[in-house]
Amino acid sequence: MHIVVCIKQVPDSAQIRVHPVTNTIMRQGVPTIINPYDLFALEAALRLRDEHGGTVTVLTMGPPMAEDSLRKALTFGADRAVLLTDRFFAGSDTLATSFALAQAIAKIGETFGTPDIVFTGKQTIDGDTAQVGPGIAKRQKLLQLTYVSKIAELDLAARRIKVERRAEGGVQVLETRLPVLITMLEGTNEMRRGTMVDALRAARAEIVTWSAKDAGIEDVLKCGLRGSPTVVKRVFAPAARSDKAQMIEIQPATRDTADALVAAIFGGIAGIEGDLVELHQTL
Amino acid sequence: MTDKPVTPAAPAAGGSRAGMKKELPEHFKAYKGVWVFVEVERGVVHPVSFELLGEGRKLADQLGVDLAGVVLGPPGEGTKHAVAESFAYGADLVYLMEDALLTDYRNEPFSKGLTDLVNTYKPEILLLGATTLGRDLAGSVATTLLTGLTADCTELAVDADKSLAATRPTFGGSLLCTIYTLNFRPQMATIRPRVMKMPARVEKPVGRVVSHPLAMVEDDIVTKILAFVADRETNKVNLAYADIVVAGGLGLGAVENMQLVKNLAKALGAEYGCSRPIVQKGWMPAERQIGQTGKTIRPRLYIAAGISGAIQHRVGVEGADLIVAINTDKNAPIFDFAHVGLVTDAVRFLPALTEAFSRRLSPHNRDKLAG
Numbered sequence: 001m002h003i004v005v006c007i008k009q010v011p012d013s014a015q016i017r018v019h020p021v022t023n024t025i026m027r028q029g030v031p032t033i034i035n036p037y038d039l040f041a042l043e044a045a046l047r048l049r050d051e052h053g054g055t056v057t058v059l060t061m062g063p064p065m066a067e068d069s070l071r072k073a074l075t076f077g078a079d080r081a082v083l084l085t086d087r088f089f090a091g092s093d094t095l096a097t098s099f100a101l102a103q104a105i106a107k108i109g110e111t112f113g114t115p116d117i118v119f120t121g122k123q124t125i126d127g128d129t130a131q132v133g134p135g136i137a138k139r140q141k142l143l144q145l146t147y148v149s150k151i152a153e154l155d156l157a158a159r160r161i162k163v164e165r166r167a168e169g170g171v172q173v174l175e176t177r178l179p180v181l182i183t184m185l186e187g188t189n190e191m192r193r194g195t196m197v198d199a200l201r202a203a204r205a206e207i208v209t210w211s212a213k214d215a216g217i218e219d220v221l222k223c224g225l226r227g228s229p230t231v232v233k234r235v236f237a238p239a240a241r242s243d244k245a246q247m248i249e250i251q252p253a254t255r256d257t258a259d260a261l262v263a264a265i266f267g268g269i270a271g272i273e274g275d276l277v278e279l280h281q282t283l
Numbered sequence: 284m285t286d287k288p289v290t291p292a293a294p295a296a297g298g299s300r301a302g303m304k305k306e307l308p309e310h311f312k313a314y315k316g317v318w319v320f321v322e323v324e325r326g327v328v329h330p331v332s333f334e335l336l337g338e339g340r341k342l343a344d345q346l347g348v349d350l351a352g353v354v355l356g357p358p359g360e361g362t363k364h365a366v367a368e369s370f371a372y373g374a375d376l377v378y379l380m381e382d383a384l385l386t387d388y389r390n391e392p393f394s395k396g397l398t399d400l401v402n403t404y405k406p407e408i409l410l411l412g413a414t415t416l417g418r419d420l421a422g423s424v425a426t427t428l429l430t431g432l433t434a435d436c437t438e439l440a441v442d443a444d445k446s447l448a449a450t451r452p453t454f455g456g457s458l459l460c461t462i463y464t465l466n467f468r469p470q471m472a473t474i475r476p477r478v479m480k481m482p483a484r485v486e487k488p489v490g491r492v493v494s495h496p497l498a499m500v501e502d503d504i505v506t507k508i509l510a511f512v513a514d515r516e517t518n519k520v521n522l523a524y525a526d527i528v529v530a531g532g533l534g535l536g537a538v539e540n541m542q543l544v545k546n547l548a549k550a551l552g553a554e555y556g557c558s559r560p561i562v563q564k565g566w567m568p569a570e571r572q573i574g575q576t577g578k579t580i581r582p583r584l585y586i587a588a589g590i591s592g593a594i595q596h597r598v599g600v601e602g603a604d605l606i607v608a609i610n611t612d613k614n615a616p617i618f619d620f621a622h623v624g625l626v627t628d629a630v631r632f633l634p635a636l637t638e639a640f641s642r643r644l645s646p647h648n649r650d651k652l653a654g
Binding site for chain 2: 172
């Protein structure tokens with residue numbers, strides 16, 4: 001069995017700072033991490049491999065330094081890492097990104113064996129779109145299973161997979177045919193620590209590095225800014241509300257402050273006091 | 284969109300077509316009208332669809348075009364109801380695809396059905412709720428149509444040359460950006476539940492319904508639904524539609540202080556939640572997260588304790604009628620959009636506030652006050 005896991009190197013969002021004057025992201029010194037949602041996909045893939053045999057290839061598209069994330073994935077136990085990097089990919093939106101990744105997955109198939117399953121995380125923490133997974137599925141004509149909370153059964157001989165999928169108001173139990181694209185829901189497993197053997201292997205491993213051309217992409221007009229139907233016209237910080245907050249500044253806060261706040265709240269929302277009193281009687 | 288490393292703070296270019304000189308390709312000029320995908324699950328319309336019909340109505344009026352609801356479902360009462368409700372919430376017409384294969388959501392028949400409808404009737408704007416269903420469907424349809432899709436928009440507008448300007452948080456929710464799909468149609472966007480206001484429902488007769496068949500049979504569909512396990516009522520977190528919400532952030536300092544948030548919520552009969560870092564620390568489960576990547580809320584009262592108010596949190600709570608913020612840092616961004624700000628240590632203040640509410644609301648004390 002061959003599984004491809006798409007991961008993305010993202011800035012650690014907890015540490016992103018915005019320059020107060022220019023409204024630009026201050027990237028210097030912001031550590032990068034593997035998109036946390038992707039770790040659930042990677043762990044799910046590793047578990048399937050451990051149970052059914054086969055290999056796990058991790059794939060990322062990004063600048064050369066994205067190699068760090070791939071190496072990290074190897075320390076967790078992935079077997080092979082592919083870095084797709086080219087200046088043609090700069091400025092890709094989700095349509096252009098899924099085009100490039102789909103092409104790379106096709107090339108991975110030709111080179112290392114056709115994948116049975118492609119995994120992605122639910123979404124990234126920097127883009128937050130959840131669109132690249134479905135985009136890859138459609139481009140690669142893979143059946144699409146998003147928000148998967150559990151892989152219930154995999155029957156390689158019969159080429160069938162059964163999963164539980166988070167839906168609105170409940171969980172769907174779905175069965176479909178391989179090959180599939182699965183986007184894995186968060187909190188569904190816990191990433192392993194990785195062994196010393198994997199760590200040593202990861203340090204020495206050769207990262208397969210492909211340009212657009214290497215990945216078999218002939219039409220670079222479908223990549224990067226030019227291949228992106230969406231255009232970002234403006235990046236800005238929201239303005240402060242014009243009616244400034246009514247500030248209560250007392251240190252330390254006392255019982256009177258609490259009473260004053262309750263009074264301010266009841267004065268601020270018509271009818272809420274009566275509703276609360278009514279509710280309180282039923283509690 | 285915007286999985287892209289854009290250079291931030293590029294000044295907005297003036298002029299038409301969002302500053303681009305390009306003309307819309309000829310074959311896209313026939314694309315007219317605003318569509319809202321009406322999400323129906325087990326016979327019930329997801330409220331986000333009504334919120335989007337309200338927003339779609341404004342866009343359609345500005346463009347001088349029709350607003351259409353798009354209903355895909357099995358023949359029967361639920362689908363009929365969804366059609367009628369689309370009109371009650373502002374649609375001028377409904378595109379209807381009725382087929383037993385559309386009983387429960389599966390990507391294959393729904394993406395084929397919606398793609399066929401778009402290619403046949405050519406809308407200029409297509410809006411979907413950013414639910415698990417809407418996001419699964421929108422990503423497939425946009426890729427097949429090779430058009431732009433902007434995820435989780437917090438604001439939609441029509442600009443001077445009638446393009447859709449879709450604003451959403453970017454860079455992990457630290458800034459906002461406005462995105463256009465200039466040279467492709469339809470312009471697609473998803474919007475999370477509760478981001479847009481629920482419009483008034485106005486009883487109206489069912490208007491024009493355009494029926495279109497699903498060109499598929501069950502054998503064409505590989506994925507089978509074996510079962511549906513509905514969430515237990517007791518497990519449901521009703522944050523998005525709660526009347527009062529109390530939430531805690533990193534300023535509370537320790538996992539045991541989450542209890543202070545729960546105590547206040549309990550005293551108020553409210554729902555409780557938290558900011559993103561709290562979920563990342565594992566102090567509360569993901570379904571309690573409030574903000575762009577969690578739940579968007581529109582309560583009458585929102586009390587934020589120890590939350591600094593990053594943009595990704597702000598866009599999730601701005602619809603609240605009254606925002607009360609408690610934070611030790613008087614320069615915290617949350618005071619830019621709170622209505623009442625309290626500069627103090629929430630860990631010490633929350634118990635006092637809980638007590639103050641209880642005191643004021645207890646029947647015993649009220650009798651005394653009245654007497």
